[in-house]
Each structure stands twice: as C-alpha cells, then as structure tokens.
Amino acid sequence: MFRKTLRPQFSRHKAFTLVELLVVIAIIGILIGMLLPAVQQVREAARRVTCSNNLRQIGLAMMNYESSYQQFPPGGIWIGPDKLPRGNRAGRGSGWAWSAFILPFMEQNNIYDVLDFPARLSDQPNRNLVASIIPSAVCPSASNQPQHFKIGTDSDAFGMTDPGITATNYVACAGAFFAGAYYDRPLERKNGIYAEDSTNGFGDISDGASNTILAGEAIYYGVGQSRGVPGAFFWDPRWFGSSRHNAGGRADAPEALFRVGRSRINPPSFAGNAEKRNAFGSHHPGGATFGLADGSVHFLRETIGNNETTYNQYIGGQTLGTFQRLTARNDGLVIAEDL
Amino acid sequence: MTRNRIAKRTISNRSVVALACLAAVTILAGCGNPNLADVRGVVTLDGKPLPDAFVKFIPVTEGAASYGKTEADGSYRMKFTDDEYGAFIGSNHVSIGTGDVKADNSGSIPEVVPNVYNTRTTLLAEVTKGRNTFDFELKSDAGKVEKVDMD
Incomplete structure (x- = not known):
C-alpha cells in the first residue's frame, strides 16, 4: 500500500538534479586528485630505488678496486706533458675519469680491455x-637528458662530436671546497677521497668510511x-672522462x-653557474x-x-x-645529524 | 511536497560546500617547509638598483642556503627550490654578487660588488617567522672587488 503511493512520486524525479551530478563529479575529481599523485610518488620511489642500486654498484666497484690496488681509482688522469701550470696546457691530452677505471669491477671488461689509456679519448679505438x-x-629519474655529451667541434684537437661521451648522473666526491679536485691545489684543500691524480685508500679516510661520501648524483x-650551442653547460657529468676544449687555455673541466x-x-x-657546476x-x-665509503647508500635531504x-x-x-x-x-669533526 | 524539495536542495548545497572545504584542506595539507620564512627586499649599489645580482642567504647553524636573483628594479625574493619560496629561519649570512662563469666556459660575467658583500661577507640577516623584508644598500667603495668565487 505504502509502496504504491511512493512509486509515482519517485517516477517524477527519475533524473539526477544538476547539483547531485556536480557532487558526484566533485567526489570523483577529489578521489582522482588524491590517487594520481600517489601513483606518481610510487613510480618515483621505484626510480629512486634503481638509482640507489646504481650508486651501490659504483660504490662496490670502487671498493673492489681498492681491495685490488690498495687505493681508490685516481679521480682523473691526464696524458701528455704532465704538471703544466693551469691555463697553459697546450698538448696536454684529455683526462680519463675514475669511472673508466672501475669498469672491470662492474662487469664491463669488454669495454675496458679495448680502451687505449695512453691515447686521447678522441683517438680510435677510444672514440x-x-x-x-x-x-x-x-x-632513471633523469629521463629527459641526452644520452651523450658532445665536445667542441670537429676542428678541435680534442673534439668529440658524434656521438660524444656517454652521459652519466654519478660523480665522485672531491671534498668540501671548490676546486678541491684540481691537482695543483694544497693537500688540505683536496680533502675528498677523489681529486685529479688522487691515490687515496681506506687508510686516508681518517673520519671513517661510514662518514665519508664516495660518490653522488649530479644532473644535466x-x-x-x-660549446657554441645555446644552453650548453660545460661541466655536465660524463662517464669515461672529461675531454677538453682546445680553446683559450680553458682546458679541462674537473x-x-x-x-x-x-x-x-x-x-x-x-x-649561478659557478654554483651549479660544483653542486x-x-x-x-x-x-x-649518495654512496658512502662503507658501501652504504643514503638519500640525503637538500635541507x-x-x-x-x-x-x-x-x-x-x-x-x-x-x-x-x-x-x-x-x-675530524663529528656528524651529529641522523642521515 | 515543495517543502520537501527545499530541504533536499539545502542538503545538497551543504554537501557541496563541505566537499569544497575537504578539497581545499587536501590541497593545502602537506605544503610548505615549516623552517622557511618568506624573504624579499631591494638591493641597491650606490643608491641605484642593482639588477641580475645573485642573493644568497646561508644559515649560520642549521639548514641550507636559499637563492634569489634581483630584477631590473633591484627587487628580489628568496627561493629554496624552484617552487618553494623562503629562507631558513634564524641567523643567515648574506652574500650578494653579480660575478659568474658563462655556461659554455667562454668567459666570465664580471663582479661589480665589493668582496665584503660576497666572498668575505659581513652582511647578516635575522630571518623570523612570517614575512621578512631586507633592503641592502651596498657601497662600491666598501672594499675591493674580487673575481669569480673559486674559494
């Protein structure tokens, strides 16, 4: 009896009102708004794990190198006439990076065995x-950067135009100060594990391996x-070494x-660029x-x-x-903050 | 019948308002670093606005630096990241300079600000909670001008 009287009433309101529709749409909108960032965050977390894994591989390769040779790989070496004053490096060849020396410890022997270290990066077979x-x-989070870094032009003695040096996002740590990687600076300034021509081993890390950074991330x-390209950044990280320009004495890019x-x-x-090239x-x-010298990998906050x-x-x-x-x-200073 | 319809409408309106509030709360929640406070101001050199200068607030004890760049009228606003305004609350060393290296290493951009404002800065700013305004009146004869900071 009751139902019968109710039914015709309802049939008059068969359709949703505008407000009801808006409410439904708003709810769906909010749900999507909450869900989408969460999905993106999960994907970013996965990429971060892959990145930590990369740094762990690099850190372990560096440590295995240390076990084999009682020193970490040199941060960078140069060929040709050595120890010329800065800015007067005519004839001084391109530099091989730490990253080239750890290749055998990363199962990249096939590349390492063929590399010709006394030759320049721009000579064959290195090129x-x-x-x-x-x-x-x-x-993996740096998905929009180029795969290779091109150097100079073909007319440059050290030009590396096509395809260039393979890109990387991992750089060695050269201590606490600007220019800490330059070979011609005082020893106490070069207080990182790495510098040009460095020979540090575990014995040189007096702060302890768990308190010292081996390598970290850098972006393009x-x-x-x-050079000669709008937006070019001279100090973007590259894997095998930093080949140089043959221009104006501004030779290398540590x-x-x-x-x-x-x-x-x-x-x-x-x-500023002076800032960004060091950060x-x-x-x-x-x-x-960051990868630390004890083999651990930490995500350090920018704060x-x-x-x-x-x-x-x-x-x-x-x-x-x-x-x-x-x-x-x-x-020799204590690290009080929790990593 | 009519009363019924009115009641229904008020309920739906109320729910819309509630949902809007909920959305606003969801969006606003989780924003902003509580250690940062908004910092802005104007930089002048010998009374004239100083454009394209890098302004840096470096916390004396806790936290990391914030950056700013002056506009044509000398005004700046500090940013901690590309999308987060502010500088760390507390005492900050302030460094102001125009010197830099060119991105393709083809040379340097000259420094016009004396070193007592950048590499050997004596400027100190006390950043407090809320909005801060720091205007810097620099004098070009305050000290010698150093080259790009490689220190």
Whole structure:
C-alpha cells in the first residue's frame, strides 16, 4: 500500500538534479586528485630505488678496486706533458675519469680491455668506445637528458662530436671546497677521497668510511653539448672522462667528474653557474642519493646542514656544516645529524 | 511536497560546500617547509638598483642556503627550490654578487660588488617567522672587488 503511493512520486524525479551530478563529479575529481599523485610518488620511489642500486654498484666497484690496488681509482688522469701550470696546457691530452677505471669491477671488461689509456679519448679505438652506454651510469629519474655529451667541434684537437661521451648522473666526491679536485691545489684543500691524480685508500679516510661520501648524483643543466650551442653547460657529468676544449687555455673541466660539498644539494635552476657546476643534485624531489665509503647508500635531504664554509674560512678556523663534514675524509669533526 | 524539495536542495548545497572545504584542506595539507620564512627586499649599489645580482642567504647553524636573483628594479625574493619560496629561519649570512662563469666556459660575467658583500661577507640577516623584508644598500667603495668565487 505504502509502496504504491511512493512509486509515482519517485517516477517524477527519475533524473539526477544538476547539483547531485556536480557532487558526484566533485567526489570523483577529489578521489582522482588524491590517487594520481600517489601513483606518481610510487613510480618515483621505484626510480629512486634503481638509482640507489646504481650508486651501490659504483660504490662496490670502487671498493673492489681498492681491495685490488690498495687505493681508490685516481679521480682523473691526464696524458701528455704532465704538471703544466693551469691555463697553459697546450698538448696536454684529455683526462680519463675514475669511472673508466672501475669498469672491470662492474662487469664491463669488454669495454675496458679495448680502451687505449695512453691515447686521447678522441683517438680510435677510444672514440667509439667512450660512447658505449653503461647501464648503471644513468639515474632513471633523469629521463629527459641526452644520452651523450658532445665536445667542441670537429676542428678541435680534442673534439668529440658524434656521438660524444656517454652521459652519466654519478660523480665522485672531491671534498668540501671548490676546486678541491684540481691537482695543483694544497693537500688540505683536496680533502675528498677523489681529486685529479688522487691515490687515496681506506687508510686516508681518517673520519671513517661510514662518514665519508664516495660518490653522488649530479644532473644535466645543458643540452649535452659543450660549446657554441645555446644552453650548453660545460661541466655536465660524463662517464669515461672529461675531454677538453682546445680553446683559450680553458682546458679541462674537473667539475664534469667531481662535485664538492660547499654548494648545497639541488640548488634552484636560477643559481649561478659557478654554483651549479660544483653542486650535487638530482631529479628526485627533496634531495639526492649518495654512496658512502662503507658501501652504504643514503638519500640525503637538500635541507641537510650546510653553512658553505670556504677554504679560506676553514683554515681561518670556521667549522664545517654536516654536509661538508660528510664530503671531507679527514676533517675530524663529528656528524651529529641522523642521515 | 515543495517543502520537501527545499530541504533536499539545502542538503545538497551543504554537501557541496563541505566537499569544497575537504578539497581545499587536501590541497593545502602537506605544503610548505615549516623552517622557511618568506624573504624579499631591494638591493641597491650606490643608491641605484642593482639588477641580475645573485642573493644568497646561508644559515649560520642549521639548514641550507636559499637563492634569489634581483630584477631590473633591484627587487628580489628568496627561493629554496624552484617552487618553494623562503629562507631558513634564524641567523643567515648574506652574500650578494653579480660575478659568474658563462655556461659554455667562454668567459666570465664580471663582479661589480665589493668582496665584503660576497666572498668575505659581513652582511647578516635575522630571518623570523612570517614575512621578512631586507633592503641592502651596498657601497662600491666598501672594499675591493674580487673575481669569480673559486674559494
């Protein structure tokens, strides 16, 4: 009886009202809005794990090299007349990076065995080999960077135009200060595990292996090309070495192989070039991944303490912030922050 | 009948408002680093606005640096990341300079600001919670000008 009277009433309101529809759409919208970022975050988390795995491979390869030769691979070596003053390096050949020396410890013997180290990177057979793609050299979050870094032009003595040197997102740590990788700087300035011509082993890490960074992440700022190209960034990281320009005495680019602790992690895009070429950075939101000398891999937040002490301030007695302490191997300072 | 319809409509309107509030809360939640505070101001050199200068706030103790770049009128606003405004709350060393290297290593961009404002800075700013305004009146005869910071 009751039902019968109700039915005709309902039939008059068969359709949804506009407001009801809007509410439904709003609810669906909110649900999608909540779900989509979550899915993206999960995907980013997966990429970050892959990236940590890459850095662990690199860290272990460096440590295996140390076990074999009682020193970590040299940060970078140069061929040709050695120890010329900076800016006067005519005839000094291109530099091989630490990354070329650890290839046998990353199951890349097929490349390593054919590389001709006394020759330049731009000479054959090196020219073809340094374009080889190394699977664990690239962070999966850096998907929009070029695969190769081209150097100069064909008329340059050290030009590496086609396809160039294979790209990477991993750089060695050259201590706490700018220019800490340059071979001609005082020893206490070169306080990282790596520098040009470095010979450090575990015995030189007086801060302890678990308090010192071996390698970390760096990103591409340019277009994978080094000169005469708009947007080119000279110091973008590359795997086999930093071949040089043959122009104006501005020879090598150590920052393409090393980064230091004096710049904070992930400086914003409008920071100065002098800053960006020295800074560790990543495409992961909030920080970057680092491999420590004890084989552990840590994701360090970009808010980690860093008072950007300069070398002159340091020898003048100023202390280092947490991040700079991690990048230096022999500062003797306690790391209080939890990594 | 009519009363019934009115009641229904008010309920739906109310639910729309509630949903809008919920959406707003969801969007706003999780935004912003509580250690950062908004910092802005104007940089002048000898009374004239200083364009294209890098402004840096480096925390004295805890936290990491924020960056700013001055506009044509000398104004700047500090950013911690590309999409997060602010500088760390507390004492900050401030460094202001125009010097840089060109991205393709073809030379350098000259420094016009004396070193007492950048490589050997004496500027200090106390950043507090909320909105901060720091105007810097620099003098070009305050010290010597150093080359690009490689220190």
